[in-house]
Amino acid sequence: xxxxxxxxxxxxxxxxxxxxxxxxxxxxxxxxxxxxxxxxxxxxxxxxxxxxxxxxxxxxxxxxxxxxxxxxxxxxxxxxxxxxxxxxxxxxxxxxxxxxxxxxxxxxxxxxxxxxxxxxxxxxxxxxxxxxxxxxxxxxxxxxxxxxxxxxxxxxxxxxxxxxxxxxxxxxxxxxxxxxxxxxxxxxxxxxxxxxxxxxxxxxxxxx
DNA sequence: GTTCTAGAAC
DNA sequence: GTTCTAGAAC
Numbered sequence: 001x002x003x004x005x006x007x008x009x010x011x012x013x014x015x016x017x018x019x020x021x022x023x024x025x026x027x028x029x030x031x032x033x034x035x036x037x038x039x040x041x042x043x044x045x046x047x048x049x050x051x052x053x054x055x056x057x058x059x060x061x062x063x064x065x066x067x068x069x070x071x072x073x074x075x076x077x078x079x080x081x082x083x084x085x086x087x088x089x090x091x092x093x094x095x096x097x098x099x100x101x102x103x104x105x106x107x108x109x110x111x112x113x114x115x116x117x118x119x120x121x122x123x124x125x126x127x128x129x130x131x132x133x134x135x136x137x138x139x140x141x142x143x144x145x146x147x148x149x150x151x152x153x154x155x156x157x158x159x160x161x162x163x164x165x166x167x168x169x170x171x172x173x174x175x176x177x178x179x180x181x182x183x184x185x186x187x188x189x190x191x192x193x194x195x196x197x198x199x200x201x202x203x204x205x206x207x208x
Numbered sequence: 209g210t211t212c213t214a215g216a217a218c
Numbered sequence: 219g220t221t222c223t224a225g226a227a228c
Contacts, residue, residue, distance in 0.1 A: 032209070034209060059210075117209045118209055134210095137224090138224095139224095191217095191222065192222080192223085211227085212225105213224100213225100213226100214224095214225100216222085216224095217220105217221080217222075217223090218222090
């Protein structure tokens with residue numbers, strides 16, 4: 001019913017207007033800073049040590065989806081210096097530990113988005129089933145299955161060899177618009193619903 | 209990053 | 219008529 005939706009929208013707009021007085025910019029509340037809030041949400045925290053925090057992704061794109069975030073403020077990949085190499089290796093090790101502890105059988109990948117939407121460096125640890133209601137769009141799919149998803153080992157290698165990590169933003173953004181295809185068999189898929197039902201037919205165990 | 213929805217695709 | 223996606227959100 002169109003009317004009830006527009007009524008709901010008006011309530012949302014009122015709530016938005018009240019939380020953001022005219023002429024005021026609340027940057028702490030901007031969506032791109034959302035990982036800061038998540039990092040302090042007890043319901044999402046998996047573990048911490050002196051250098052990092054591991055949280056569950058608030059909108060997991062697979063059965064298991066974690067984010068490993070350094071406590072040190074590092075906005076993005078471009079901010080990385082060689083002095084961060086030990087930290088990056090530690091982040092990957094913890095990510096692998098958490099994955100192993102969570103599910104010994106299922107395949108995981110560990111990596112970064114080349115052009116992330118959210119501020120604060122975060123390493124994804126994501127199981128390869130991609131079976132989740134929060135996985136909805138082509139952009140979601142391509143961000144984890146195209147070269148837009150850069151393995152942790154590749155980031156580390158690049159920082160060691162080039163002393164910086166600087167991915168081409170335009171090239172990587174274009175990966176998000178690639179045609180849909182299965183990440184296991186490569187078969188082209190018409191749309192997200194058919195892709196999602198197709199990938200359920202594959203196995204994602206480590207030895208398969 | 210998500211939500212919402214107009215209009216394209218079917 | 220229903221499903222699906224792309225783009226605005228001040």
